[in-house]
Amino acid sequence: MAVDTTGQSVAKAAGDHVARGRSRGTGKSRGAAKRSLSTHWYAWAMVAPVTVVIAVIIGYPLVRGIYLSLTDANERNVARSIGVNQIPATYEFVGLDNYTDALTGSQFLGTLGWTIVWTVSCVALTFALGLGLANILNRRIAGRSAYRLLLILPWAVPGFVSVFAWRFLYNQDNGLLNKVLAGGGIDAVPWLNDPTWAKLSVIATNVWLGVPFMMVALLGGLQSIPGELYEAAEMDGANPWQRFRHITMPGLRSVSTTVILLSTIWTFNMFPVIFLLTRGGPGEATQILVTQAYKFSFEVSPRDFAQSSTWGVLILVLLMVFAAFYQRVLRKQGEVW
Amino acid sequence: MRRGIAATALVAALGVTLAACGGSDSGSSGSKGSGELSGTVTWWDTSTVGSEDKVFKKVAEDFTKAHPKVTVKYVNVPFGEAQNKFKNAAQSGSGAPDVIRSEVAWTPEFADLGYLAPLDGTAALKNQDDFLKQAAASTKYKGKTYAVPQVIDSMGIFYNKKIFKEAGVQVPKTVDELKAVSAKIKQKTGKTGLYLRGDDAYWFLSFLYGEGGDLVDAPNKKVTIDSPAGVKAFKVVKDLVDSGAAKTDATDGWNNMQTAFKEGKVAMMINGPWAVADTYAGKEFADKANLGIAPVPAGSAGQGAPQGGHNLAVYAGSKNLDASYAFAEYMTSAETQAKISKELSLLPTRESVYLKSDVALNEQIAFFKPVVDKAVERPWIPETGSLFAPLVTEYTKVLTGQTTPEKGAKTVGDGYRKLLKDWK
Numbered sequence: 001m002a003v004d005t006t007g008q009s010v011a012k013a014a015g016d017h018v019a020r021g022r023s024r025g026t027g028k029s030r031g032a033a034k035r036s037l038s039t040h041w042y043a044w045a046m047v048a049p050v051t052v053v054i055a056v057i058i059g060y061p062l063v064r065g066i067y068l069s070l071t072d073a074n075e076r077n078v079a080r081s082i083g084v085n086q087i088p089a090t091y092e093f094v095g096l097d098n099y100t101d102a103l104t105g106s107q108f109l110g111t112l113g114w115t116i117v118w119t120v121s122c123v124a125l126t127f128a129l130g131l132g133l134a135n136i137l138n139r140r141i142a143g144r145s146a147y148r149l150l151l152i153l154p155w156a157v158p159g160f161v162s163v164f165a166w167r168f169l170y171n172q173d174n175g176l177l178n179k180v181l182a183g184g185g186i187d188a189v190p191w192l193n194d195p196t197w198a199k200l201s202v203i204a205t206n207v208w209l210g211v212p213f214m215m216v217a218l219l220g221g222l223q224s225i226p227g228e229l230y231e232a233a234e235m236d237g238a239n240p241w242q243r244f245r246h247i248t249m250p251g252l253r254s255v256s257t258t259v260i261l262l263s264t265i266w267t268f269n270m271f272p273v274i275f276l277l278t279r280g281g282p283g284e285a286t287q288i289l290v291t292q293a294y295k296f297s298f299e300v301s302p303r304d305f306a307q308s309s310t311w312g313v314l315i316l317v318l319l320m321v322f323a324a325f326y327q328r329v330l331r332k333q334g335e336v337w
Numbered sequence: 338m339r340r341g342i343a344a345t346a347l348v349a350a351l352g353v354t355l356a357a358c359g360g361s362d363s364g365s366s367g368s369k370g371s372g373e374l375s376g377t378v379t380w381w382d383t384s385t386v387g388s389e390d391k392v393f394k395k396v397a398e399d400f401t402k403a404h405p406k407v408t409v410k411y412v413n414v415p416f417g418e419a420q421n422k423f424k425n426a427a428q429s430g431s432g433a434p435d436v437i438r439s440e441v442a443w444t445p446e447f448a449d450l451g452y453l454a455p456l457d458g459t460a461a462l463k464n465q466d467d468f469l470k471q472a473a474a475s476t477k478y479k480g481k482t483y484a485v486p487q488v489i490d491s492m493g494i495f496y497n498k499k500i501f502k503e504a505g506v507q508v509p510k511t512v513d514e515l516k517a518v519s520a521k522i523k524q525k526t527g528k529t530g531l532y533l534r535g536d537d538a539y540w541f542l543s544f545l546y547g548e549g550g551d552l553v554d555a556p557n558k559k560v561t562i563d564s565p566a567g568v569k570a571f572k573v574v575k576d577l578v579d580s581g582a583a584k585t586d587a588t589d590g591w592n593n594m595q596t597a598f599k600e601g602k603v604a605m606m607i608n609g610p611w612a613v614a615d616t617y618a619g620k621e622f623a624d625k626a627n628l629g630i631a632p633v634p635a636g637s638a639g640q641g642a643p644q645g646g647h648n649l650a651v652y653a654g655s656k657n658l659d660a661s662y663a664f665a666e667y668m669t670s671a672e673t674q675a676k677i678s679k680e681l682s683l684l685p686t687r688e689s690v691y692l693k694s695d696v697a698l699n700e701q702i703a704f705f706k707p708v709v710d711k712a713v714e715r716p717w718i719p720e721t722g723s724l725f726a727p728l729v730t731e732y733t734k735v736l737t738g739q740t741t742p743e744k745g746a747k748t749v750g751d752g753y754r755k756l757l758k759d760w761k
Binding site for chain 2: 075076085087167171172173192193194195198278279281282284298299300
C-alpha cells in the first residue's frame, strides 16, 4: 500500500510540473528541460551513478549481444591481442541469418520443447509441494519451528553443493539411492545414464531446491489471512476443502502469482542444476536453452559467439512475451503486480 | 688520481644499474642483461589428481634450485576443463598461465588461434633430434614449433589377473573374444567384463580404428567418420554394452571406471599409462603384479590405439617469456623425464631416456613403448581439438539408445563438414 501512495504522489507531482510548464506558455521544451535540471539537479546527480553503472553492466552487454547475434562472430574471427600476436576482427554482418537458422532448425525447437516441459513440471510440483507444506506448518503442531528449520535447509545450502551431493546420490554403482534400492532387492536405476531417468532426476533435484522458497513465501501469505475468516466460515458450516478453496486460495492469490512468475523465470534459466548434474546429457537429453547457449559459447570449438547470442536474445524475448502475457491475464482477473 | 675517480664512478654507476636490475623481480619482468632468470612462471598441469599431480608439483618446484630467482606457481587444472579454461583466459588476456600442459590435439588449435609463442630458436628447444618423431609431430604448425613434447602415450587393456584366473580365461585379442571372455567372467564370478567410458569419445577410437575407420582423412580432405567402417564401429560398442559384456556411464565416467576397476568390480578397462599410478593405489592392486596390460582388442579390420600425450606450450602473452622457455626445457629434459618415468611409469618423449636402466626395466613402459610406436597418429590440423565435441554427444546417444549407429555417425559427419569447410 505504501508503495502505491508514493507512486501516486510522484505521478501527481510530475503531472503538476508539466502542467505548470505548459501554462506559462513558453512552448520551448528546451527551457523546460533546463528548468527541470536547475530545480532537480540534486536528484539527477544522485541518480546519475546508478544510471551509468546500469548502462555499463546491463545495457552494454545487451546491445553487444544483440549486435553479435547479427554477425557470424566466432573464436577464430574476433579481434584479439596476445603478446606479440595482434589479430584483427574479420567477422561479418549477416543480418537475421542466425535467427532463421535457429527457428527453422530442429535443435532450437527441440530444446525449447524440453525447456517448457522442464519449467512447467518444476513450477507445478514446487508450488503444489510448497503449498501443502506451508499449510501443514501454519497449524499449531508440536515442533513447528524445528520442522520449519529443516524444510528451509535446502535453500540455505549453496546451490552447487546441493547439486553435487545429488550427483553422488544418483551415481549408478556407488550412489546411495541405488544402494537403498539394492537393499530392497530392486535393480540399479540408471539415474543419470538413461535419457528418461535423467530428465526425472534433474526435475526431482530442482524441485527439492525450489520447495523451500515456495514454502516460505506461501507461509507468509497464509499468516496474513485473518483467522476470523476461517472462524466465520466454520460457523457457517464450511468443510475444510471449502475453507481452503474459498478463503486460503483467494487470500494467497497475490503471493502466489508473484512466486509463480519468479519461479517460472528462474526455472527457465536454471543453469546450475542441469549443468552440474548432467551437463545436458546423456547426449543432449536434458539440455535446456541456457545450457545450450553456454555450450555454444564456451564448450564447442571454435566457440560460436553468434549462435550463443542468438539463443540468448531468443530466451530474453520468450521470457518477455511470457511476462507480458501473464500480466495481461492477471489484470483481467483484477490483479496488479 | 683522476683515473681513480673515474673508475670509482664507473663502478658505482654499474652497481646502481645492477641493483636496479636485481630489484625488479616482481614478476612483471623477465631476465635482464645479466642473464639470470627471475620472475614467476605459472604452470597449468592437467595430470591425474591424487597420484601424478604430487610428483609433477615437486619436480616443477625443483626448477628453482637452478634458478633461485624464479618462482614456480603450480596449478592443477582438471584435464576435462583445461582446454576451455585456457582458451577463455588466453582470449581475454588475463589469468592465462605462462606455460600450459597441452594435450597433443590442442596444440595446433591453440597455435592457430594465436595463443602460443613460437619456440624455434629459444631456450625451450634443446637436443631436438632426441625427440621421438611421432611425439614431435604434434608440436609443429605451419612450419613453426609451438610446443615441447612432454609425455607420449597410447592405450591398452588393463586387466585384473586374479579375476581372469578365477574365471579361467585368457586375455582377449579381438572384440569377439572380448565378448566371449566377458560372458565367461560374468558366469563364473558374477562380475562385468569390461568398463567402457561412455562420456568420452577418446575411448571409442580403438574400436573405430579396429574396424578400419578414422575420424577424418586429412591428406584427401575427406570426412570418414560416417563411412561404413565408422558406422560398424558404433555398432560394435553398442553391442558390447547391450549384450552386457561392457558397462558404461554417461556421467563421471573416469571416476566410475577407476573405482570399479580398482575395487575389482570389473575385470578389464581400456586405459593408458596415465592411469597406472592411480590404479596401483587401489586395494585390488596392492600387489602390483595383479595388474596386467595387453594390446587393445582388434576389430574386423585390424588393431590400433590412438597416439596421445602432452606437450608443454608457452603462452604468447606471457610476461616472462625467457623464464617460461627455460621452464619448458627443464620439464622436458632427459633428467626430468627419467625421474617422472621412474615414479609414474609415464612414457618419455626422448629416445635417450629409454636407454636408462630404470626406465628400460619398467614393465609398463616396456609394454607401452612398442604400442606407441605402432599407435595411430591423429591428423595435426587446427580443427583436431574440435573433432571430439560433436562425436561425444552422438557416441553417448548411441550407447544410451537415443539414436541409431547410422544416424549418429551421419550427424557427426555433417558436423565435421560444417567445421571443415570444403571437405568432402
